[in-house]
Amino acid sequence: MSEEVREALHEGRPVVALESTIIAHGLPRPRNLTVARELEERVRAGGAVPATIAVLDGTARIGLDDTGLTRIAEDPSVRKLGHRDLAPALAAGATGATTVSATAWLADAAGLRVFATGGLGGVHREWTVTQDESADLRLLAQVGITVVCAGVKSILDVPATLQRLETLGVTVVGYGTDRFPGFYLSSSGEPVDWTVRSPEEVARVMRARDALGGPRAALVVGNPVPAGRQLDPALHDRVLEQGLAAAREKGVAGQAVTPFLLEFLTTHTEGASLEANLAAVRGNVSLAARIAAADRAGRA
Numbered sequence: 293m294s295e296e297v298r299e300a301l302h303e304g305r306p307v308v309a310l311e312s313t314i315i316a317h318g319l320p321r322p323r324n325l326t327v328a329r330e331l332e333e334r335v336r337a338g339g340a341v342p343a344t345i346a347v348l349d350g351t352a353r354i355g356l357d358d359t360g361l362t363r364i365a366e367d368p369s370v371r372k373l374g375h376r377d378l379a380p381a382l383a384a385g386a387t388g389a390t391t392v393s394a395t396a397w398l399a400d401a402a403g404l405r406v407f408a409t410g411g412l413g414g415v416h417r418e419w420t421v422t423q424d425e426s427a428d429l430r431l432l433a434q435v436g437i438t439v440v441c442a443g444v445k446s447i448l449d450v451p452a453t454l455q456r457l458e459t460l461g462v463t464v465v466g467y468g469t470d471r472f473p474g475f476y477l478s479s480s481g482e483p484v485d486w487t488v489r490s491p492e493e494v495a496r497v498m499r500a501r502d503a504l505g506g507p508r509a510a511l512v513v514g515n516p517v518p519a520g521r522q523l524d525p526a527l528h529d530r531v532l533e534q535g536l537a538a539a540r541e542k543g544v545a546g547q548a549v550t551p552f553l554l555e556f557l558t559t560h561t562e563g564a565s566l567e568a569n570l571a572a573v574r575g576n577v578s579l580a581a582r583i584a585a586a587d588r589a590g591r592a
């Protein structure tokens with residue numbers, strides 16, 4: 293743990309976990325480093341301490357200094373680590389960026405309660421053939437962390453992913469909406485059962501869960517990208533079709549699928565999907581800071 297994060301936890305100040313795969317593998321260089329720094333600033337502006345999580349030279353780090361952040365953003369040999377990769381990475385002394393599953397695990401183990409990302413992984417289209425379901429889902433069924441996201445990536449099978457979240461017992465609420473957000477799009481069109489309207493309301497849900505005890509599972513807060521900043525839905529659908537076809541043709545599989553599709557969309561929408569992605573992440577990070585602050589205040 294970085295000195296700053298350790299002190300903040302000790303003094304009971306709010307902390308927000310941030311993942312690093314979005315920096316290393318989800319955003320183009322060199323913009324990714326600027327964004328990584330900006331996201332940390334946003335957490336601070338919201339009254340919380342940022343804890344970007346990654347593995348550096350075989351050590352899991354909760355809170356990176358600027359050297360660590362720069363390395364994750366700039367070094368092309370940085371690996372993508374899901375939670376199942378953590379142990380071999382530590383044993384091998386490797387350096388890697390953590391996905392939602394690895395970040396949520398490490399954050400929860402460190403006692404952090406709130407985590408912000410862009411879009412969660414989930415059930416991929418054609419799952420019946422590829423069996424590609426992000427490890428994010430099963431891990432989120434095992435840790436009691438609150439994850440602020442813009443839904444799941446729209447490259448996925450969203451209804452199937454929502455069904456898996458239900459089966460796994462992961463609580464899903466919409467922030468200011470009764471629709472599950474669609475990552476690049478403000479709405480996926482799918483309904484959610486619960487709507488919350490303020491950070492304080494999210495904090496009340498968190499406290500109710502603590503009081504209930506019982507099996508741990510994540511609380512997913514679906515925070516839509518503002519309507520004015522979403523990707524044009526027609527453009528989204530058209531380019532995504534092309535991207536899925538390209539992935540199939542090139543035989544892209546496993547961990548490479550998500551970064552491939554995100555990059556394909558960025559290139560073939562002339563950066564418009566990147567702007568929507570960034571707007572979503574920024575909103576999530578700011579909301580997560582306010583939730584972490586409300587959670588601290590509510591438990592004081």
Ligand code: PSU
Pocket residue numbers: 311313314315317318319390391392393409410411412413414425426427428546547548549550554569573
């Ligand atoms: N959100 C983004 N960009 C990303 C990701 C999330 O806006 O790159 C990353 C997260 O780290 C998530 C991962 O855990 O994509 C999912 O990858 P996979 O489908 O291989 O599990």
Ligand code: MN
Pocket residue numbers: 424425426427546547549
């Ligand atoms: Mn996958």
